[in-house]
Amino acid sequence: xxxxxFRYTKEHEWVLADGDAGTIGxxxxxxxxxxxxxxxxxxxxxxxxxxxxxxxxxxxxxAVSDIYAPVNGxxxxxxxxxxxAPEKLNTDPHGAAWLVKIRLSNPEEIQHLMSAADYLSYVGxxx
Amino acid sequence: xxxxxxxxxxxxHSVHRSLGARMVDFGGWDMPVQYSGIIDEHKAVRNAVGxxxxxxxxxxxxxxxxxxxxxxxxxxxxxxxxxxxQAHYSGLLYEHGGFVDDILVHKVTDDHYFLCVNxxxxxxxxxxxVAQNHFDAIxxxxxxxxxxxxxxxxxxxxxxxxxxxxxxxxxxxxxxADGEVxxxxxxxxxxxxxxxxxxxxYVPPADAERMWKLVMDAGAEFGIKPCGLGAxxxxxxxAKMALYGHEIDASISPLEADLEWIVKLDKGEFVGRDALLKxxxxxxxxxxxxxxMRGRGIGRDGxxxxxxxxxxxxxxxxxxxxxxxxxxxxxxxxxxQSVPGTSIQIMIRNQPVDAVTVETPxxxxxx
Numbered sequence: 001x002x003x004x005x006f007r008y009t010k011e012h013e014w015v016l017a018d019g020d021a022g023t024i025g026x027x028x029x030x031x032x033x034x035x036x037x038x039x040x041x042x043x044x045x046x047x048x049x050x051x052x053x054x055x056x057x058x059x060x061x062x063a064v065s066d067i068y069a070p071v072n073g074x075x076x077x078x079x080x081x082x083x084x085a086p087e088k089l090n091t092d093p094h095g096a097a098w099l100v101k102i103r104l105s106n107p108e109e110i111q112h113l114m115s116a117a118d119y120l121s122y123v124g125x126x127x
Numbered sequence: 128x129x130x131x132x133x134x135x136x137x138x139x140h141s142v143h144r145s146l147g148a149r150m151v152d153f154g155g156w157d158m159p160v161q162y163s164g165i166i167d168e169h170k171a172v173r174n175a176v177g178x179x180x181x182x183x184x185x186x187x188x189x190x191x192x193x194x195x196x197x198x199x200x201x202x203x204x205x206x207x208x209x210x211x212x213q214a215h216y217s218g219l220l221y222e223h224g225g226f227v228d229d230i231l232v233h234k235v236t237d238d239h240y241f242l243c244v245n246x247x248x249x250x251x252x253x254x255x256x257v258a259q260n261h262f263d264a265i266x267x268x269x270x271x272x273x274x275x276x277x278x279x280x281x282x283x284x285x286x287x288x289x290x291x292x293x294x295x296x297x298x299x300x301x302x303x304a305d306g307e308v309x310x311x312x313x314x315x316x317x318x319x320x321x322x323x324x325x326x327x328x329y330v331p332p333a334d335a336e337r338m339w340k341l342v343m344d345a346g347a348e349f350g351i352k353p354c355g356l357g358a359x360x361x362x363x364x365x366a367k368m369a370l371y372g373h374e375i376d377a378s379i380s381p382l383e384a385d386l387e388w389i390v391k392l393d394k395g396e397f398v399g400r401d402a403l404l405k406x407x408x409x410x411x412x413x414x415x416x417x418x419x420m421r422g423r424g425i426g427r428d429g430x431x432x433x434x435x436x437x438x439x440x441x442x443x444x445x446x447x448x449x450x451x452x453x454x455x456x457x458x459x460x461x462x463x464q465s466v467p468g469t470s471i472q473i474m475i476r477n478q479p480v481d482a483v484t485v486e487t488p489x490x491x492x493x494x
Contacts (some may be wrong), residue, residue, distance in 0.1 A: 035149075
């Protein structure tokens with residue numbers, strides 16, 4: 001369910017890093033909690049993101065939820081396909097429905113995030 | 128600090144749990160917000176049939192020789208015009224013209240009126256009515272005596288007809304019949320809060336679970352889905368039906384809420400009439416209007432509305448309309464500008480996003 005090569009946050013984002021190139025998304029648990037996702041608001045390319053600060057939002061039918069930056073960095077690409085098909089976040093949150101690509105300020109930062117096993121027990125305990 | 132009061136359960140609570148519903152605190156009740164998903168449930172109601180546990184809704188009954196007089200005194204619609212077996216939507220107002228609640232009034236007999244009221248308002252409504260009872264009438268708070276199940280959608284009638292000898296095609300819209308559903312005494316009302324055809328049945332709480340399962344089985348061939356408060360909200364918004372605490376509350380009058388059709392100023396005295404007459408004479412300051420988003424974003428409840436660069440109103444309800452594939456909402460604007468075709472901006476996370484006021488309802492079913 002939760003890929004071993006991702007790192008996870010308590011706010012239910014994931015990040016996949018290869019050196020200083022990273023991809024950020026929301027977890028399967030997050031999409032389940034949100035329900036039908038109908039809108040995604042993402043920052044522009046070039047925006048600086050700060051760990052723990054909101055970088056955008058995901059909206060379900062009922063509510064708006066912030067997406068928090070797992071690490072510091074700069075946006076290098078956004079997933080344009082989500083504008084017309086936000087519902088992909090409900091079906092493929094760990095794959096095609098990634099949110100943004102970033103350049104990490106400090107690739108070491110991902111070491112502070114949860115492993116897949118830790119995240120799994122975290123969302124298990126949250127229930 | 129005292130512990131918060133425990134959440135109240137409807138007689139169908141364990142059914143929702145067993146169906147894996149996501150539950151929320153709704154006005155002190157632990158209620159299902161969704162089962163399979165809000166959009167899926169919404170579409171089931173528009174295209175086939177869905178069922179809702181609305182047992183949290185309150186019931187107040189007014190009986191006695193002057194029951195009609197009391198009911199006419201506390202509500203805005205013309206009670207004396209109701210026929211036996213007929214129901215109507217109405218308002219319960221304060222003297223200053225604001226809403227105590229919005230309700231359904233059913234005429235059971237000449238001396239018995241059955242009111243369906245909002246769950247979180249029922250005690251307040253009851254006290255309000257009792258305080259006006261200078262008549263030969265008895266007011267009872269009878270919410271505990273009824274479970275209520277709403278069966279809504281184009282296949283609602285075919286579903287329910289399997290379970291009752293009452294000829295449902297003989298019950299006109301906003302009429303009701305007292306009969307039986309699978310041997311259980313039931314009040315069967317041709318009413319709803321979805322903008323779709325459908326029925327709301329009032330049954331004894333002890334029979335609620337059996338009724339729920341019977342309706343589920345009866346609707347299986349049409350693909351019936353259990354539906355939660357999430358879909359109930361998107362459905363009623365498309366149909367532009369008011370929700371207490373959003374479009375209406377103690378500070379809003381029915382004239383402002385675009386509900387003049389439930390106000391019968393010529394019927395004689397009723398609580399709030401003088402205030403409404405004054406509002407009519409002086410002109411309304413603000414009025415409810417529908418809008419559609421033009422820019423990217425969803426205007427939601429409580430967001431500010433700007434007109435020509437200045438704050439002018441607020442969104443009362445807003446969100447995606449699953450039937451229409453648009454982002455819609457309702458808002459208050461100064462009465463002068465509260466007409467279809469006005470360009471407005473909704474402040475979404477501190478950014479103005481374009482929207483335009485439109486005619487409502489957003490969705491109207493084909494008859």
